[in-house]
Amino acid sequence: MKRFLVILFVTAILVGNAFANGKKEAAGSAAMSNAPTTITVWDWDPNFNGYAIKEAAAVYAKIHPNVTIDNVDIPTGIESKIEAGLQAGGQGLPDIALFQDFQIERFVKNYPGAFVDLKAAGVDYSQFAQYKVGPMTDGNKIYGIPFDTGSTGLWLRADMLKAIGLNPADYQKNMTWPEVIKLAETVKAKGGKPMFAVDTTNIDLFRIMVQSTGTQLFKADGTLDLNTPAVKQALTYIKQMNDEGLLYKAEGWNNWIAAFNNGDASGFVQALWIIGTLKTKPENAGKWMVVPTPSMVGIDGARNASNNGGSSWYVFSSSKNKATAVDFLKQTWATNTPAVNEFYNTILKGAGAMGTFLPSRNGSNYTAPDSYFYQSQPVYESFAKWMAEVPTLNYTPGYPAMVNSVRDAIQQLFAGKYTTVDQTIAGATQAYNQVTGN
Amino acid sequence: MDKKGSYYRYINNIGWIYVAPALLLYVGLLAYPILSSLYLVTQKWQGYSHKFIGLGNFARMFRDGLFWQALGHNFLFMAIQMPLMIFLALILAVILNQGIHRFRGTLRTFFFLPAVTSLVAYSVLFRIILQTNGLLNSFMMNLHLITQPIGWLNDPFWAKMTIVLALTWRWTGYNMVFFLVGLQNIDTQIYEAAEVDGASRLRQFFNITIPLLVPVILFSAVTSTNGTMQLFDEPNVLTWEGGPANATMTVALYIYRQAFVLNSDFGYASALSYVMVLISGLLAYLQIRFLRERS
Numbered sequence: 001m002k003r004f005l006v007i008l009f010v011t012a013i014l015v016g017n018a019f020a021n022g023k024k025e026a027a028g029s030a031a032m033s034n035a036p037t038t039i040t041v042w043d044w045d046p047n048f049n050g051y052a053i054k055e056a057a058a059v060y061a062k063i064h065p066n067v068t069i070d071n072v073d074i075p076t077g078i079e080s081k082i083e084a085g086l087q088a089g090g091q092g093l094p095d096i097a098l099f100q101d102f103q104i105e106r107f108v109k110n111y112p113g114a115f116v117d118l119k120a121a122g123v124d125y126s127q128f129a130q131y132k133v134g135p136m137t138d139g140n141k142i143y144g145i146p147f148d149t150g151s152t153g154l155w156l157r158a159d160m161l162k163a164i165g166l167n168p169a170d171y172q173k174n175m176t177w178p179e180v181i182k183l184a185e186t187v188k189a190k191g192g193k194p195m196f197a198v199d200t201t202n203i204d205l206f207r208i209m210v211q212s213t214g215t216q217l218f219k220a221d222g223t224l225d226l227n228t229p230a231v232k233q234a235l236t237y238i239k240q241m242n243d244e245g246l247l248y249k250a251e252g253w254n255n256w257i258a259a260f261n262n263g264d265a266s267g268f269v270q271a272l273w274i275i276g277t278l279k280t281k282p283e284n285a286g287k288w289m290v291v292p293t294p295s296m297v298g299i300d301g302a303r304n305a306s307n308n309g310g311s312s313w314y315v316f317s318s319s320k321n322k323a324t325a326v327d328f329l330k331q332t333w334a335t336n337t338p339a340v341n342e343f344y345n346t347i348l349k350g351a352g353a354m355g356t357f358l359p360s361r362n363g364s365n366y367t368a369p370d371s372y373f374y375q376s377q378p379v380y381e382s383f384a385k386w387m388a389e390v391p392t393l394n395y396t397p398g399y400p401a402m403v404n405s406v407r408d409a410i411q412q413l414f415a416g417k418y419t420t421v422d423q424t425i426a427g428a429t430q431a432y433n434q435v436t437g438n
Numbered sequence: 439m440d441k442k443g444s445y446y447r448y449i450n451n452i453g454w455i456y457v458a459p460a461l462l463l464y465v466g467l468l469a470y471p472i473l474s475s476l477y478l479v480t481q482k483w484q485g486y487s488h489k490f491i492g493l494g495n496f497a498r499m500f501r502d503g504l505f506w507q508a509l510g511h512n513f514l515f516m517a518i519q520m521p522l523m524i525f526l527a528l529i530l531a532v533i534l535n536q537g538i539h540r541f542r543g544t545l546r547t548f549f550f551l552p553a554v555t556s557l558v559a560y561s562v563l564f565r566i567i568l569q570t571n572g573l574l575n576s577f578m579m580n581l582h583l584i585t586q587p588i589g590w591l592n593d594p595f596w597a598k599m600t601i602v603l604a605l606t607w608r609w610t611g612y613n614m615v616f617f618l619v620g621l622q623n624i625d626t627q628i629y630e631a632a633e634v635d636g637a638s639r640l641r642q643f644f645n646i647t648i649p650l651l652v653p654v655i656l657f658s659a660v661t662s663t664n665g666t667m668q669l670f671d672e673p674n675v676l677t678w679e680g681g682p683a684n685a686t687m688t689v690a691l692y693i694y695r696q697a698f699v700l701n702s703d704f705g706y707a708s709a710l711s712y713v714m715v716l717i718s719g720l721l722a723y724l725q726i727r728f729l730r731e732r733s
């Protein structure tokens with residue numbers, strides 16, 4: 001019996017080793033071949049980034065018909081799934097994943113070596129908008145392929161302004177936040193409805209306000225610093241709008257989308273990637289217009305441009321088809337050829353996905369009038385112009401925790417638990433330090 | 439020979455072969471993770487890197503206001519939701535057992551159905567019903583029961599009530615089934631005797647049914663305590679990651695967020711898990727002690 005047990009255990013160990021060795025050998029053979037290969041990609045929006053990667057796959061299929069791109073939609077919790085995979089040494093991870101720009105620094109810092117260095121693989125980063133390259137850089141290594149810009153604007157329902165006797169043309173200019181708040185007060189007084197739709201489960205409005213000044217939320221050493229004039233002013237405006245009932249507060253993304261798509265609110269501040277969502281309501285054609293992001297007042301670097309969101313593609317070191325995955329991204333997103341520029345032009349029109357590959361910006365769709373918008377406004381031309389003015393933001397590894405803390409503090413402000421801006425800042429800072437263990 | 443015989447008396451060859459697969463699974467999936475998490479507890483963990491900090495994670499826990507707040511919510515949900523649910527389940531069971539004779543099976547299935555619904559699916563449905571411009575608010579506004587929409591998910595107080603409501607909806611029918619079984623084990627002669635003595639239905643319920651069901655009630659209480667300590671899906675999905683402003687944050691959700699959402703800190707998350715297991719165990723022990731004394 002004892003012998004039987006010994007044999008059982010030895011067999012178990014040998015089988016285990018054989019699996020381990022098999023894995024190592026498979027990981028070693030990373031050179032490109034012409035054999036049929038499948039590259040798996042994780043992203044989260046089939047109408048936006050999922051659509052874009054499928055268009056990229058179509059471009060690549062013309063050069064390498066043996067490669068299949070398998071797009072997997074992960075609607076929620078993509079970072080948690082990736083985190084679990086990284087902890088398991090790469091088990092279950094795809095070859096390529098899309099990361100929000102504000103999430104990637106945490107992964108690069110916490111998981112050194114988890115991503116393939118694409119600079120070493122020959123990607124020319126001078127061809128991309130530089131503010132996108134910062135977050136994906138670590139020393140001499142650059143890990144990502146920039147996908148889209150989050151250039152923002154103030155979206156307004158021109159028809160609703162007209163209905164209460166205002167002239168939309170009066171607002172198609174650079175405005176400050178106090179001017180826009182005045183407009184919202186008029187809209188509320190005459191139309192009876194709050195003008196701004198905000199989602200209380202994110203901090204988009206706050207983030208857009210602060211970033212329009214170029215203010216950083218962290219000090220150079222990585223510690224949180226919310227005691228800045230820009231943060232104070234942003235919270236002051238948010239508090240004022242809440243106190244005056246100018247905000248339509250929606251809980252969660254879908255609820256927020258419903259608020260402006262169904263006409264419960266007549267405006268919001270958001271990036272151009274929301275265009276695809278607006279267009280899901282054909283009955284609103286001809287009603288929306290976009291004007292420059294309102295600027296903050298009396299703060300150095302304040303301007304009428306900001307950024308919200310934007311994401312980039314990364315290749316995992318654990319991928320068995322690294323070379324193919326890198327080549328796919330390089331050939332479709334980062335090479336200056338007519339086919340690639342036409343691809344960028346296509347996804348701009350198809351999904352409102354504006355790339356940050358500079359040579360592609362001469363595409364015909366960038367300047368084309370769009371009949372969906374009020375007076376067929378050529379919206380992409382405006383966003384491309386504003387994108388050039390976006391100040392660089394250094395996210396830091398603590399950014400996701402900061403987002404949560406600030407969101408919670410603003411919710412407390414809305415609930416009346418915090419009554420002043422200083423209290424909100426102190427509450428957010430304390431929560432951040434507690435959660436991160438500082 | 440004799441010695442060998444006495445040794446083999448304790449080793450049943452065939453028996454070991456039979457239990458080997460289960461034993462291997464147990465060691466691999468339960469014993470190994472538990473032991474290795476003992477190592478995790480002593481580490482400051484961050485992604486791929488970690489360093490030894492001894493009991494530092496526990497020291498951090500004592501300073502971590504959010505953890506205590508989350509633990510408080512667990513106890514709050516337990517204190518409000520459990521009595522409410524057990525009382526409702528008891529009344530439903532009595533009505534189904536004595537009051538109604540037709541459609542009994544259908545009604546039993548109807549009340550039990552929520553317990554087999556997917557946690558996430560029902561959280562999402564509740565969200566659609568309860569959001570500010572959702573069904574419930576529109577309904578109550580149209581009936582002029584309220585003038586302002588209630589922030590079922592937005593307001594710290596109502597969000598907590600929403601969790602209580604959701605838990606009650608899901609688990610009342612489940613506990614009702616235990617009570618039904620318990621009721622069928624009560625001798626009908628006791629009720630007949632009470633009726634002869636002129637005791638009302640209400641009197642019978644409080645003086646016969648409840649005392650005789652105490653063991654089943656305690657069983658429900660122990661399992662519900664355990665379930666409430668591990669509360670996760672409802673605050674994560676229904677009220678957006680324990681919102682608003684952590685008003686519905688629970689310990690299990692906080693542990694998950696420390697490891698997988700915010701900090702990649704698996705060491706701190708493991709330390710908190712140990713504390714949670716300890717508290718659950720202690721509560722179960724107290725309840726079982728109480729149960730033994732009563733019966």
